[in-house]
Amino acid sequence: MNSLTQHAGVLAPVALGAVAIWTLLPRQGNRAWVLGGMCGLAAVLAILGRLAPPTGEWLRDGLFYLFGGGAIVCGAMMITDRNPVYAALWFALVTLSTCGLFLLNSAPFLSVATVIVYAGAIVVTFLFVIMLAHQGGTGGCDSVAYQPVLGTISGFLLMGALLYTLQQWGGIDQKPEAYAARPAAFALPPHEVESNPLSRPRLGDMGSLNGVGRSLFGDYLFAVELAGAVLLIATIGAIAIAPRRSQGHL
Amino acid sequence: MIELQGQLAVGAILFALGAIGFLTRRNLILMMLSAEMMLHGVSINLTAFGAYHHNSSGQVFTIFVLTIAACEAGLSLALILTLYQRRKSLDVQLWSNLGEPDLPRLVDESAPPSHPLPPADLPHLTPAGAMPAGPKHLTKA
Numbered sequence: 001m002n003s004l005t006q007h008a009g010v011l012a013p014v015a016l017g018a019v020a021i022w023t024l025l026p027r028q029g030n031r032a033w034v035l036g037g038m039c040g041l042a043a044v045l046a047i048l049g050r051l052a053p054p055t056g057e058w059l060r061d062g063l064f065y066l067f068g069g070g071a072i073v074c075g076a077m078m079i080t081d082r083n084p085v086y087a088a089l090w091f092a093l094v095t096l097s098t099c100g101l102f103l104l105n106s107a108p109f110l111s112v113a114t115v116i117v118y119a120g121a122i123v124v125t126f127l128f129v130i131m132l133a134h135q136g137g138t139g140g141c142d143s144v145a146y147q148p149v150l151g152t153i154s155g156f157l158l159m160g161a162l163l164y165t166l167q168q169w170g171g172i173d174q175k176p177e178a179y180a181a182r183p184a185a186f187a188l189p190p191h192e193v194e195s196n197p198l199s200r201p202r203l204g205d206m207g208s209l210n211g212v213g214r215s216l217f218g219d220y221l222f223a224v225e226l227a228g229a230v231l232l233i234a235t236i237g238a239i240a241i242a243p244r245r246s247q248g249h250l
Numbered sequence: 251m252i253e254l255q256g257q258l259a260v261g262a263i264l265f266a267l268g269a270i271g272f273l274t275r276r277n278l279i280l281m282m283l284s285a286e287m288m289l290h291g292v293s294i295n296l297t298a299f300g301a302y303h304h305n306s307s308g309q310v311f312t313i314f315v316l317t318i319a320a321c322e323a324g325l326s327l328a329l330i331l332t333l334y335q336r337r338k339s340l341d342v343q344l345w346s347n348l349g350e351p352d353l354p355r356l357v358d359e360s361a362p363p364s365h366p367l368p369p370a371d372l373p374h375l376t377p378a379g380a381m382p383a384g385p386k387h388l389t390k391a
Contacts, residue, residue, distance in 0.1 A: 021267075025274055047263070052256025064253055068260040071294075075264055075287055079271030084280055091283045094264070098290045101257065105297040107309045110316075114293075117316055122286070122323050126279055129327060141276040141341035151273035159266030166258050195305040206304060215306035216313065223310075227317045234321035241328040243335045 009050050010167045011160060017043035018156035024080040025145040025152070044072050051166060060104065067100030082143050084130050092123045106207030257298035264291035278333065278340045282326045289319050 004011065016039050023036030048069060054061045071094055078090035095118040102111040145151070198218030205211040216224060264287055271284030293312045300308020330340070337344045 021270060047259065048256065051259040052253050055253055061253075064256060068256060071260055071290075072263050072267070075267040078287065079267055079275065079280075079284060084277050087280050088283060091287065094287055094290060098264075098294060101260065101294050102297050102312075105257070105294075105301040105308075107297045107300070107312070110293075110297065110309055110312050113313075114316065117320060118286075122320075125323070125327060126283065129330060130279055141339065141343065142280075144276070145274040146276050146343065148274050151270050154273065155266045155270030158269060159263060162262035162266065163259060166255060166262065195303065195307060199305045199307045199310070201304065201306060206301075206306075207309075211306045212309050212313075216310050219307070220310050220314075223314060227314055230321055231317060234325055238324040238328040241325065241332055243332050 007164060007167065010047065010163050013043040013046035013050070014156055014160040014163060016040075016046070017159075018152055021076060021080065021156070022148055022152045024076070025148040026080065026082045026143055027148065028144060040073075040076055044069055047163065051163065063100065064104055067097045067104065071097035071101065084142055085127065088123055088126050088130060091126075092119050095119050095123070107212075108207060109209050109212055254298055254302045257294055261291040261294035261298070264288070264294065276342050278330045278342055281342065282323070282330070286319060286323070289315055 020036045020040035020043060023032050023039065025031075048065060052064065052068070074090050074093040074097060078087050078094060081087040081090060095114060099111040099114050102108075102114065196215070196219040199215040201207075201211040205214075268284045268286075268288035268291065271287065272281050275281055275284060293315050296308045296311045296315065298308070300306065300311075333345065334340060
C-alpha cells in the first residue's frame with residue numbers, strides 16, 4: 001500500500017483514463033462524453049506532465065507534446081468512435097502523429113515512408129472496404145462494444161504496468177538510495193554496449209538515408225532477404241484467400 | 251538528448267489503447283486497425299531507442315515492422331472480404347460458433363439490427379413537355 005501511494009502520480013491518471021475509455025466506449029443510448037472527455041484529457045495531461053517533463057528546448061518540447069498528445073487523443077477517439085469511417089480517419093491522424101514523433105527521433109525517411117504506406121495506401125484501402133461493406137446501412141455491430149468492462153480493465157492493467165515500470169527507472173531523483181545506482185547507469189547512453197559495425201553512423205550521418213541504407217544493406221542484409229520472402233508469400237496468400245469474382249460479386 | 255521516457259510512455263499508451271480496441275470492437279476492420287495502432291506504439295519505441303543509442307538499428311527494425319504490417323494488412327483484407335462474403339456482415343460475433351461446442355460460451359451478445367441508410371435526396375429532372383411525335387414518313391398512316 002505504501003508503494004501504491006508513493007506512485008499515485010502515475011497510477012491515478014491511469015485509473016482516470018480507464019474511467020474515460022469505459023465511459024466513451026460505444027453502447028446503447030447516450031454516452032456521458034463530456035465527463036469521459038474531461039477525464040481523458042486530465043489523464044493525458046497528468047501522465048505526460050509526470051513522465052515527460054519539459055527539457056527546456058521549447059520548440060522540441062512543444063512538438064513532442066503536440067505529436068504525443070495528438071497520437072494518444074486520436075487513438076482514444078479511434079477506439080471509441082461509433083462510425084467506422086470516422087474511426088479509420090482517426091487512425092490516419094494517429095499515423096500522422098506517429099510520423100511527427102519519428103521526425104523528432106531523427107528518422108525523416110521513416111516518417112515519409114510511413115505516411116506513404118499508411119495514410120496513402122492502407123487507410124484508403126480500409127475505407128474502400130468499409131464503404132463496400134456498408135452499402136446496406138450503418139450501426140449494427142459498431143454501436144455496441146463487446147465486453148467493455150473486461151476489455152478496459154485488462155488494457156489499462158497492461159498500461160499501468162508499463163507506465164509504472166517506466167517511472168521506476170525514469171525518475172531517479174525521487175528514488176530511494178537502493179534504486180539509485182542502476183537507473184543512473186541506464187539513464188545515460190551506455191558506451192560499453194557495442195552496436196553492429198555498419199549501424200554506427202559516421203559523422204553527421206545519423207538519420208540520413210545514407211546511414212539507414214548502410215545499416216539496412218550491411219548489417220541486416222539477410223533480414224532484408226527474409227522480409228522480401230515474407231512479402232512474396234503474403235502476396236501469394238492474399239491472392240489465394242481473396243474471394244473470386246465468379247463466385248459472387250461484392 | 252531526446253525525451254526518451256516520454257516517447258516510451260506514448261508508445262506504451264498507444265499499445266494499450268490498441269489492445270483495448272482489439273478486445274472491444276466488433277468490427278473486423280477496426281480490429282485490424284487497432285492491431286496496426288499497437289504496431290505504431292512499437293515503432294515509436296524502436297526509433298526512440300535508436301536515437302537514444304545513436305545508431306541506425308532502430309530505424310532498420312522499424313522498416314521491418316512496416317513490412318510485416320503491410321503483409322498483415324493485405325492478408326487481413328483478403329480474409330475480411332472472404333468472411334464478409336459468407337455472412338454479409340463485418341460483425342466478428344457472428345463467427346463465435348467456431349469454438350468448441352462443449353465449452354461454455356463466455357457471453358452471447360447479439361448486435362442490434364443495423365439501421366438502413368436514409369433515402370438519398372437525389373435531384374430529379376423536370377419533365378420537359380410531351381413526347382414529340384415521330385416523323386410522318388416513317389410511321390404507317
